[in-house]
Amino acid sequence: MLSEEVKTRITQLKDRYPHAKSALLPALHLAQGEHNGWLSDEVMAEVAEAMGLPPAEVRSVASFYTMFHRQPVGKHLVQVCTNLSCSLLGAGHIVEHVKRKLGIEVGETTADGQFTLLEVECLGSCGTAPMMQINDTYYENLTVERVDEILNQLAKE
């Protein structure tokens, strides 16, 4: 269920742009932000209603972008970059370590719903590789020890 606050914000955004449809990506970000980091068909249908668009159109646009998740994700979305510069500096080891530590494969979520592990493309942090993004935060210059510290800390939250 979209909150009144988000619905109001979407209305404001529609007026902010020369064409209202430009508010769609911002609207999807807002909707995802208040639904545990993912977009169900029902939530997307509500976004469609707020935007004055057909639900199928909203699903079509959402499905194009990697940051819009149409299946549930864990509380902490662990996105490890494995593109070239990060791979050269050991991103593969980081992924293997996280898999072992959390007991999941890439693409899976821990049974307690806390962590989802994804491999992602270049995040523009090649100078501090290897690195990962968890939800909105970058964690750079990773070592296996730092990864443990970070995940252990997040598990407590």
Place this chain on the structure above:
Amino acid sequence: MEKFLLRNVGIPNSWDIDTYVERGGYQALSKVLEEHQPADIVATVKASGLRGRGGAGFPAGVKWGFLPPGTYPRYMVCNADEGEPGTFKDRVLIEHDPHGLIEGIAVSSYACEAEMAFIYIRGEYEFGAQRLEQAIEQAYERGYLGENILGSDYNLDMIVHRGAGAYVCGEETALLSSLEGDRGHPKLKPPFPASEGAYRKPTIVNNVETLFNVPFIVERGADWHRSFGTEKSIGLKLFSISGHVNKPGVYELPLGTPMMTLINEYAGGPSQPIKAVIPGGSSTPMLPAGKLASLTLDYEAIAEAGSMLGSGAVIVIGEGACIVQAVERLAEFYRHESCGKCIPCREGTDWLYQILHRIEQGKGREKDLDLLLDICDGIAGKSFCPLGDAALGPVQSSIEHFRDEYLFHVREKRCMV
């Protein structure tokens, strides 16, 4: 060397408007509004020789000159969708000097007579997007944005617009599709955005670093800009350097600086003997170590060496790395990022990845190399947008320079390293 583009990076609270103004910020904007007509600024930027810093290197002033006279409204779009693997220079500017970018966009928007500017920033750069939004709010409060800027009759509205994860949206027409609320598919050119862009209105799309240069050029003059670089590759460039070097990071250097100067004197030297260097982001052909000794970082020299300056993202690959694995991973990237609109790219990138994966896993055949090159020919110049061509860079260049690594994989069914 005195820092210009990076002058505020590392200064405490560099992102705050007070720090920015104290250090001379917003004087360029003030000067242009007081003393210059938009056409003057376009002429100055043309004369400066500033080329686009996103990767294509198209002269900025010339692009601005394509705006059809007398047609309004116009839009300015800052391309902050930095996604070319190896590139992280725009992020540094966005996070550490957001006002520098805002001023660059404002001066450029004035020159292009645009009263609305969008910063299309990749969704993953959430921290940077917030820094920009905070800085924009400060700029509105102080009268550097909004109506009647600094008492002039120029108005400018500036919006931060987040992407949501799509490398292809770094291509200007795909970016505009995404800005308009659609799937990020590129559009046919012509018409070029300057005549028909956002919302089918005249639009200029420029990279973060390109726009960031404009206040410097306006304040110090076209001749100042021309004092850096080479005859055809003019100005200062931010180089992102990563991979097997001891001090990866972003370094500001005049175009024409030798590659080995960047690697040895700024990036701390290689952390292992160099096998290959990608000079301008993953889409640019890789160069073997033997080609680096006298190579200079400018558009012409790198083109002559068989590659491209691109975004200036240098990736150093050491001898301990497997080239086949590196190319396989990049092929996976392009396949993932293909928007799917056109057959050559959609099918071609998928086949390139599948075959490279097979070779990497030890199930390759010698004729796979010809097959890969054949698929490359099926994409080259035939895809709807440059993403297809971009996918070819690593494949063609690695087969040319490191055929022995591929053959080793085929015959021995494992990595050479």
